[in-house]
Amino acid sequence: MSLDADAIVDRRRLRRKLTFWRVGAVLIALIAIVGVALLALPATRIGANPNYVARIKIQGLIRNNQERVEALTRLSRSNARAVIVHIDSPGGTTAGSEQLYDALRDLQARKPMVVVVDGLAASGAYIAALSAEHIIAQDTSLVGSIGVLFQYPNFTDVMKTIGIKMEEVKSSPLKAAPNGFEPTSPEARAAIAAIVSDSYDWFKGLVKDRRKMDDAQLASVSDGRVFTGRQAVGLKLVDALGNEKAARAWLAQAKNIPVSTPVRDYALTPRFSDFSFLHLAAWSLDNVGLNAVARAIEQWGGSEAVERLNLDGLLALWHPPTSN
Structure with a gap:
């Protein structure tokens, strides 16, 4: 026991x-x-010196992101004296780029804002850059790619080879067209082309208005190409060459914010991952x-650590060709 x-x-x-x-x-x-x-948390929430310039970063693929919009709204209501936006992105969905542009425009209405193109501001990322009062790019940065893209795969030849045919019943010929399992009809192609053309006109109108271009200047930059920072200055796509130092100098000269004002990072998305x-x-x-x-x-x-590439809808996206 x-x-x-x-x-x-x-x-x-x-x-x-x-x-x-x-x-x-x-x-x-x-x-x-x-x-x-x-x-x-942003610096202003933990008692930091309110006399500062906020630094935000737009990187990677751009999609709709309500958390980012809300973070930009909080920044617009903060004590930051100005905002420096660093961009390094090939763009993304047209709708996501428009959402980001609108949020940045609301921020710019409350705070002096300058964009610095670190490496790439193409397509949708250039749409985001257009929100700022002043755009700065490095000499070898890539800027532009003004255009809209609608891509879809077509498996008809593969399906013929392996003997598979897709059957469907739909309410009208243009429903779910194109679907990738049959040749694209002329009517479907025309409908998609009309969507692309309308979005392209919107994009060009944004560039023309924000960069104060005439029709000839707009035509010279809106054929889908990217340009180096050096080329972009002459084409009015950017205002000056340089980096964050140049951005701070512009804020001092144009907005009377001394270059000695501390710059603090402001996170647009949670960083827990x-x-x-x-x-x-x-x-x-x-x-x-x-x-x-x-x-x-x-x-x-x-859950948020891996960036997904499932981009739906119209794309304002640039990537270099991988093959001939």
Whole structure:
């Protein structure tokens, strides 16, 4: 009986230790999450010096992003004296680029704003750049690609080869056209061309209005090509050559904001997925038996880490050809 009593005491002691480490792991995870959440907040929310210039970055593919719009709205209401927008993007969907342009225009209405093209501002990214009062590009940056694209695959030859035919019943000939499983009819091609042409006219009108171009100047830059920063200055696509230093000099000269004013990064999207602590926290919780919580944290931390390429609708996107 004494051995049984000792065993029961040992089990209780081990259970208390296990409970202690489980609670400790949960507390560590929560503290880490709260700490990084505070770090991810804009500088104005954690008592930073209100006399600053905000730096934001537009990178990668541009799609509709309501979180980014809301972040830009918060920035417009902040104490930032001005905004420097760094762009390095090939564009994206036309609708996403328009959404970003509108949000940046609302921001520009409240804050002096200047764009710096770091490497690439093509198609939809150039639409975003048009929102600013002043556009600066490096000598070898690529700018432009003014145009709209509608792409879809056509599998008809492959389906003939393997002996598959797609059957369908639809309400009208242009419903779900083109569908990629049959040759594109002249009527469907004309309908798509009308959509592309209308969006292209909208894009060109935006360039003409924002860059103060006449018809001849617009025609010379709107054939879909990209231009280097050096070429873009002469073509009125950008205002000057340089980098952030040039942007700060323009803010000093045009907006009376001294170059000594500190510049602070302002995140437009949550950065939680960039912190490996989430994976460490998940590992800790998994090892103390809280598997469901661990899986939830892993899924939350990684859900936005990988950029998806499922771009639907009209594209304002540039990429260099990969083959002849």
